[in-house]
Amino acid sequence: MNPPVFKPRLSTSYLIVDDHALVREGIVRVVTNTWPHAHLSHAASLHEANKLLAEPGASFDTVVLDLNLGDSDGIQTLKTLRAAAPMARVAVVSANNDLDLALACLHEGACAFIPKMGSIDHFVRGLQTLASGGTYFPRDLLAQAQQRxxxxxxxxxxxxxxxxxxxxxxxxxxxxxxxxxxxxxxxxxxxxxxxxxxxxxxxxxxxxxxxxxxxxxxxxxxxxxxxxx
CATH class of the missing domain: 1.10.10.10 (Winged helix-like DNA-binding domain superfamily/Winged helix DNA-binding domain)
Structure with missing residues (x-):
């Protein structure tokens, strides 16, 4: 008899943290198109995100996080979020396509780094990969990262x-x-x-x-x- 194959648990509950309403709406659209029955919550600041995470019974499989918010900036945003939600998968969406920042996010436990710049197809693919339980890193940074x-x-x-x-x-x-x-x-x-x-x-x-x-x-x-x- 063949041993059972472990199948990753797909995300069903998302917290979208971004201070730009249009970006939040775009992320919601991609996720709901991929998994129509997913539960989504939104936050426009780190403070709002922490309040949602602290609510009784709150449980988010995945957090999609913009590092640069009105009340927090850079890698410290990810560190704070990870401390508040240590069991969640965290994907960073960033306007900065910098390799050092991307690697720092991976070191701090992010499972995906999705640049906002570039083609919409790449942005959508990154979110769809995340929604399917996968990991994502932009291919234009991958070769550089492997060397680094x-x-x-x-x-x-x-x-x-x-x-x-x-x-x-x-x-x-x-x-x-x-x-x-x-x-x-x-x-x-x-x-x-x-x-x-x-x-x-x-x-x-x-x-x-x-x-x-x-x-x-x-x-x-x-x-x-x-x-x-």
């Missing part, structure tokens, strides 16, 4: 990589930006066990750290998925 981080450019296709069902679960949470401690809490296992799984996953992908792993996964065809054994 030392990520190998000749890695095996994701479909050729064999992972256990548990490693699939850990991988999915890794790509959300969760720490080992949070992954352990989510899966009901020890942090030391998570550490062992993370090391095995990095070896399987031939990368040295989590940022390289996210870059490799973001650079693969969206239709591929690692195999289980």
């Amino acid at each position: 981080e030392g990520a190998p450019t000749g890695v095996q296709p994701v479909a050729a990589i064999s992972l256990t069902p548990r490693q699939h679960e850990v991988l999915h949470l890794l790509l959300q930006g969760l720490t080992n401690t949070l992954i352990a809490q989510e899966l009901g296992i020890s942090a030391e066990t998570v550490k062992l799984h993370v090391s095995a996953i990095l070896r399987s992908y031939g990368v040295a750290n989590r940022v390289q792993l996210l870059l490799v996964c973001a650079g693969q065809d969206d239709s591929t998925a690692p195999q289980t054994h």
Whole structure:
């Protein structure tokens, strides 16, 4: 009997944080067109976002975040949001297509970096990839990022990589930006066990750290998925 294949949990509840009403409406349109039954909430400031996150029973799978808000600016916006919603997938949408900023977002646990500039098709694809439970990094930055981080450019296709069902679960949470401690809490296992799984996953992908792993996964065809054994 073949082992079960772990399927990532798709997002069903979104918090859109952007101080430009037209951008918020555009993001809402893309998400609802992809997943019509998704629940969406909006915030025009970090203060409003924190109030929504603090409401009793509030639970957002995904936060789509503009870093530059009226009451917060830059990478500190992401740090504050991550502290308030440590289990949520956070996608940064940015008017700045700077590689240093993009890598800083990945280091701080973002699972996607979507520039506002450029073609609307790329913007829509980034949001659709996110809505489908995937990770996204703009391809025009990918080659630069691989060089900067030392990520190998000749890695095996994701479909050729064999992972256990548990490693699939850990991988999915890794790509959300969760720490080992949070992954352990989510899966009901020890942090030391998570550490062992993370090391095995990095070896399987031939990368040295989590940022390289996210870059490799973001650079693969969206239709591929690692195999289980």
